[in-house]
Amino acid sequence: MARITIDGKKIQVEDGTRILEAADKAGIEIPTLCHHEDLTPAGTCGMCIVEIEGDPSYRRACMTPVQDGMKIRTSTRELRKIRRGLLELVLSAHPDDCLQCIRHGNCELQALAERFELRTLRYDQYTHGLPVDVTAHGVVRDMNKCIGCGRCVHVCEELQTVKAISFYGRGSDTIVSPGKDTDMGSSVCVNCGQCVAYCPVGALHEKEQIDDVWASIENPNLVVAAQIAPSVRVALGEEFGMKPGDLVIGKIYAALRRIGIDIVFDTNFSADLTIMEEGTEFLNLVEKGGPFPLITSCSPGWVKFGETYFPSLTDHISTCKSPQQMMGALIKSYYAETRGIDPEKIVSLSIMPCTAKKYEARRPEMRSSGYQDVDYVLTTRELARMIRQAGIDFSRLTEETADPLMSDYSGAATIFGATGGVMEAALRTAYELKTGERLDHVEFQPVRGLEGIKEAEIPVGGLSVRVAVAHGLSNARMLLEKVADEGKKGNSPYHFIEIMACRGGCIGGGGQPIDNSMRRREERIRGLYREDQDRSVRRSHENPEIQAIYEAYLGAPGSERAHHLLHTHYTRRDPYASVG
Numbered sequence: 001m002a003r004i005t006i007d008g009k010k011i012q013v014e015d016g017t018r019i020l021e022a023a024d025k026a027g028i029e030i031p032t033l034c035h036h037e038d039l040t041p042a043g044t045c046g047m048c049i050v051e052i053e054g055d056p057s058y059r060r061a062c063m064t065p066v067q068d069g070m071k072i073r074t075s076t077r078e079l080r081k082i083r084r085g086l087l088e089l090v091l092s093a094h095p096d097d098c099l100q101c102i103r104h105g106n107c108e109l110q111a112l113a114e115r116f117e118l119r120t121l122r123y124d125q126y127t128h129g130l131p132v133d134v135t136a137h138g139v140v141r142d143m144n145k146c147i148g149c150g151r152c153v154h155v156c157e158e159l160q161t162v163k164a165i166s167f168y169g170r171g172s173d174t175i176v177s178p179g180k181d182t183d184m185g186s187s188v189c190v191n192c193g194q195c196v197a198y199c200p201v202g203a204l205h206e207k208e209q210i211d212d213v214w215a216s217i218e219n220p221n222l223v224v225a226a227q228i229a230p231s232v233r234v235a236l237g238e239e240f241g242m243k244p245g246d247l248v249i250g251k252i253y254a255a256l257r258r259i260g261i262d263i264v265f266d267t268n269f270s271a272d273l274t275i276m277e278e279g280t281e282f283l284n285l286v287e288k289g290g291p292f293p294l295i296t297s298c299s300p301g302w303v304k305f306g307e308t309y310f311p312s313l314t315d316h317i318s319t320c321k322s323p324q325q326m327m328g329a330l331i332k333s334y335y336a337e338t339r340g341i342d343p344e345k346i347v348s349l350s351i352m353p354c355t356a357k358k359y360e361a362r363r364p365e366m367r368s369s370g371y372q373d374v375d376y377v378l379t380t381r382e383l384a385r386m387i388r389q390a391g392i393d394f395s396r397l398t399e400e401t402a403d404p405l406m407s408d409y410s411g412a413a414t415i416f417g418a419t420g421g422v423m424e425a426a427l428r429t430a431y432e433l434k435t436g437e438r439l440d441h442v443e444f445q446p447v448r449g450l451e452g453i454k455e456a457e458i459p460v461g462g463l464s465v466r467v468a469v470a471h472g473l474s475n476a477r478m479l480l481e482k483v484a485d486e487g488k489k490g491n492s493p494y495h496f497i498e499i500m501a502c503r504g505g506c507i508g509g510g511g512q513p514i515d516n517s518m519r520r521r522e523e524r525i526r527g528l529y530r531e532d533q534d535r536s537v538r539r540s541h542e543n544p545e546i547q548a549i550y551e552a553y554l555g556a557p558g559s560e561r562a563h564h565l566l567h568t569h570y571t572r573r574d575p576y577a578s579v580g
Contacts (some may be wrong), residue, residue: 019061024203034149108200135185138355152195164189192301193355193510217260225263231417234527239384244529250399268409270327275540280557289543300360311572330372353509377513411532419471419505420447423498472503
C-alpha cells in the first residue's frame, strides 16, 4: 500500500494506482476529457494535470502512478488557469451549436465548460467546414465536432479490432476517418456504435430516424407495429433518472401507446422463437455429427465482422435471422394475415440497443415476407427523445402490458440481452428437447459473467457439448482464430459458440444510454437476470404463444415456412475492398 496526501487528505491506496483513481477514492474529481474508465489511459488532452510536491513538472493524473509519501495538489490557482486555457483552445475549434447538437445536455466538453464557467473565449473561433458523413446506416461521423481525444480510434482498433477508423492528417488538420477518400458506408465499419458509446461529444452518433417514425404515426393510412428488444427494458429508465438495471418494460409499453404506436409487441417473443429454430438447427447438427461449430447469428455487428474477417467460417453461422428480423417478417405475414391487414400498410418499427440493427434492417436479404421486414429502427436513446418530445413523464407512467399474439416471453428470452444469455437460453431448451428430462436448475453459471471468453462442457444426453461465449470483437477474433486454426486440421474445439459484438452483450450496445460504461453494463445485466428469475416460464419451448404460432402457422421448427420466413444467408466480404 502507498500512503499519499491529496489536497491535504491522507489516504492509502495500492501501490501503482494512478493518481486519477486515487483521487476518485478520496472523493476528489480531477477533470478529464480524453480519459474513460474502460479504456487504457492515453494522456491526450492534458486536462488532468496535477502538481506533486518536489516535482518541478506537471504530471498527468491519468498516467502517473502514486508512490509512497506523495503529496499531490489537484486544484491550485495555476492548475485551474492552465485547464481553462486548454478548454479555450478546444472550444475555439469546436462549433458553438450546442442547442442543435444531439449530445446537448449530455456532453463532456459542455459539462467542463460549465464547470470552469467559460463564458468568453480569448481566441477566434474557426471550424473545419467538413462534410458530415451519413453514408453508413448506423453511425454518423461529424469531424467538425471531433476534439481529437482518440477514444473512438482506441475502441475500434483495440477493443473491437475492426480498424475502420484511424487518425489522418497532420496538426490542426488531423481528423478521424476510415481512410483517404473513403466514407463510413463503404468501409469495413460493422456499425456496432462502440465509437459512439465512448465519444465524449457529438462527433459520432447514431443515424436518427425519429422524424420518419413520427411521419408514419401521423399517417392515418398506416398501422405502426413496434417491438422492444430485451436489453432496452433495463436501460431506458436511465434516461429519466432511474437506476441502471431497473425493469421498465411495462412503462415502455405505455409510452409507445402514448406517442401513437398502434400495436406493441415484444422482441422477447421472437427471442424465444430464435431459440426454437436455432436449437433445432443445433440438434440436427448433433444428429448428423456436424459440421461444428454452430455460431449464433443475432448480433449483426458480429455477423458483418465474421463475413469480413473470417469469411471461411460463414458456413458455420446459424442461418437463423436475429429476433428483430424474425419479428419483422412475422408482423408482415402472420400478424397481417391474422388481422386481415394489407402488409403494405404496416410500418414495422423496432426499439433496439444497437446501431448495427439499423444496418441489419437494410440488408437486401431481409425481405422474406415480400416486404422489408423492419422499416425503422430506433435506438434506446432515440426512443427517449421521442418520449420527451411527446411531453410524457416516463417515471410516473402506469405500467401496461403488450398486445397479444407475439408478446409473451420466457425468462430465457430476457437474458438474450446479456453476454452468455443466448447460449444459456439455447442450452435450457436443447437439453430438455434432446434428453426428455426436465432441468432442476436452469441457470448455466459457466457461461455467465464478463470474462472476455468463457468456455464450458455441458452434458446434453450422451454428448458432452463444448461451448464458448465471446463478447467484444477483439475477444471474438481470438476465439475464431483458434477455431479457424483447428479447422484446418479437421478439428473443432467447440460444438456451439455465442458471439456478441459489444462488451457485455446487447446491454452495452452502441444505442444505449450514455454513460455506457462497463459498470453500468454490469448493473443492466443484473436487471435481466432478476426478470428471468421472476418469470413463471423460464424455457423458450414452454412459451404458450410460441407453441401457438407453430401450431397455427409455422408447423414445426425448421419447417419449410419457418425456414423461408425466419432464416437467411450471408455474404463473404473482402476486408481490403469497399464492402458496403
